[in-house]
Amino acid sequence: MIQLKVNGAEQSFDGDPEMPLLWYLRDVLGLTGSKFGCGVGLCGACTVHVNGQATRSCVAAMRDTAGKEVTTVEGLEKNGLHPVQKAWMQINVPQCGYCQVGQIMQAVALLSSKKKPADHEIDEAMSGNICRCGTYQRIRAAIKAAAGEMP
């Protein structure tokens, strides 16, 4: 039995310990905000926070989440929208939107560790998150807009 916290709530899991966190979140808990894009940690669509760190949930085995705190987009902000989500709306970032939750979770992690990231730091931090619609320049702009608004 694996015990973990998801968005603040205690959960326990007795299935295949090799199952990636992504499928536990999506298929077992029904938290579908985190997306399946590549299954091998190359696209970032599945990005969640594990103990505050941006993590590719598609390659994070359940056995490695034991005792940890997982935050998904559903638990990102208890009241209303997170400043990064607000910036995403203000800059009108999404097109199809499928990758954007992963982008947002990555951006939140970046801004938690770096208050005012420079362009090259944004490029580097976001390099694992693919957007096939091509919203990168707006993502960069939204991160800069959110940079001043973080708690």
Add this chain to the structure above:
Amino acid sequence: MSAIENVSRRRFLAGGIIAAGALVLGVRYYSKLSSGDKLPHDTNADRATLHPNAFLGIDADGTVWIVASRSEMGTTSRTTLPLIVADELDADWKRVKIGQAIGDKRYGDQNTDGSHSIRSFYDAMREAGATARFMLIQAAAKQWGVPAAECETDLHVVVHRSTNRKAGYGELASAAAKLPIPSREALKFKPKSAWRYVGKGEVSYDLEALVTGKAIYGMDARVDGMLYASVEHPPVLGGKVKSYEDKEVLKVAGVRQTVPIDPFQQAPAFQPLGGIAVIADNTWAAFQGRKKLNISWDNGPNETYDSDPYKNELRETAHKPGKVVRNIGDADAVFAKGSKVYEADYYVPLLAHATMEPMVALAEFKDGKVTAWAPTQNPQAAQDIISKELGIAKEDVICHVTLLGGGFGRKSKPDYVAEAAVLSKKVGRPVKVVWTREDDIKFDYYNAVASMYMKAALGADGKPTAWLQRSVFPPIPSIFDVNAVYGDPSHLQQGWTDIPYDLPNLRIENGPAKAHVRIGWLRSVANIYHAFAIQCFTDELAHAAGRDPFDYLLDLIGEPRTIDFKGVDYPNYGAAFDAYPWETGRLRHVTEMVAEKSGWGKRKHGKGTGMGIAAHRSFLTYVATVVEVEVNDQGEVRIPRVDTVLDAGLVVNPEATRAQFEGAAVFGASIVRSGEITATRGAINQSNFQDYPVARMAEAPYQTNVYIVDSDAPPAGVGEPGVPPFVAAFCNAIYAATGKRVRDLPITKLGLS
């Protein structure tokens, strides 16, 4: 998507899936239902107090329901089309709720591709809004005993100014519903000066849902009791299962059973590819079980296909006389005179769509009927293929359309939706088929691999006196007829038969090529390789003639004129020539404008930097693009800036249009940098983003500036036309920066590093 109407909400574990359906009275363009017809689904628009047509309903509380009949994959058409209705209705956008249509032929064409949602539905949307506004005004006039001509609307209310009376749309809805539906001739459309939304635009209706993870894509669809499936497809197109062993599969925890799927008959079309499906309690178990499958394949005749020799074959074919698709004068006679002749071969490999959401669909077969939930660009085609595969009537297939995690043309082909339906019938439970990224890359409908041979003779002034161009590519019709080898007019028109240059001697040809993989539409389709060849060859000739590429391009486009397609099979993207003539003046204008905006010829370029230019019309939109590149000593290419100017006629949603052209530049960057699918012994070599890379943030243009020409011409496409000129301009910029010519995509073969 909390505001999306949801008649089947109770069936969902995770809520929010879209349900919509048939109409009560059809917009005139489409067949009307007779009173005895059964509706597959009511929409909130249908159930509203006032429901003058398929697309619109108004509740007594003033809520306006608008049906989005076309699929949303990021182009914002789900918002922009309703915006046209709302504008003509003079409705308050904040009181509009959008419901997504199921596949239903009464909405007309629903295949959301070809960049024509606005073009084809602009009039229908205006008419829908104007009809309701007319009826609301009539109702108010009757109530007040004043002439309707004295009444007008003002944002969700009808007003009679001289008596200072007002009535909201909601309070008038019931009375308006009792009135006859006016003829189109009786309708009054708003003058441009009164437009509230058209030309100003609006952000996506779903914006908040998209940033909070509440938006429901096909991947997120859930119903009670569903099982999950992952399918091992034949590695080679047309292959079949000889035998298979699933003993180890069934030992995997969570796996229920394996199910064979029949291979397709005749040509692939949109049929399932066949193979063995693993059915499980969750996605992961299905993936794990699949790894334990032991299948022996009969690969069939396409096993002979190897990309390298095939490339040589295409090139050899391109060097031989082909089918003449357009001719002016006598190019050969000029070539024979012994003037200076330039030749070049251009090549673009197979390209995969790689939508961020892999193919996925949920379907339930029950009591002889199918209900499907799918991220499809083409729900009516999904109905068609499911009805054929299962031998049931098309009317017995309900296809709900979820949001799409990218489409780019891939999701116009509903093979994966049919898979889910076939499996549900065999399993007796709702089944969700989830393709892995590897499935997506290996079993795509690829943009055709293409070889283009270009030849020109230059006169004393450096301008071409004769021009020959010959393209060879396996055509899209090969998915319907395996013997199809020549390009069809609808793809030869894409930047090939409509070369915009004023040339005295011109011959355009197409050679045969047999397909060994499924070929399909991908964002801008044949325009990609055609514009690449023509616009890069133009740049080569400019340098050969010692001319500035921008000046030379303008010279070749020539004086403003309407291209005469007499004797040429040129479908003009299905649009009428009187409404959408091919006007070279508009191409010239965007080209001049992009030169000005980008500072062409005015900005200094140091070592390893340069600018490239290209101009192209596709999907009836005129675009010119300048790309600036920097190439460092390690051969790494950066794109600091892109300027692109478009003339798409009337642009309903400028903000969404800018986003489309920003995205097109990134899509084009992926094509040029790394877009290449290859096959060995018929099987695709690539599998995921490590060997089919797409542009990441640092590889995308740092800044794309989009300029929209103000135009009263009828609306044209915006989703696709940004890609072709970007690809060519990027390659021309690489030449300007490095002196290396890009003739063979992607540039990994160029040896920059």
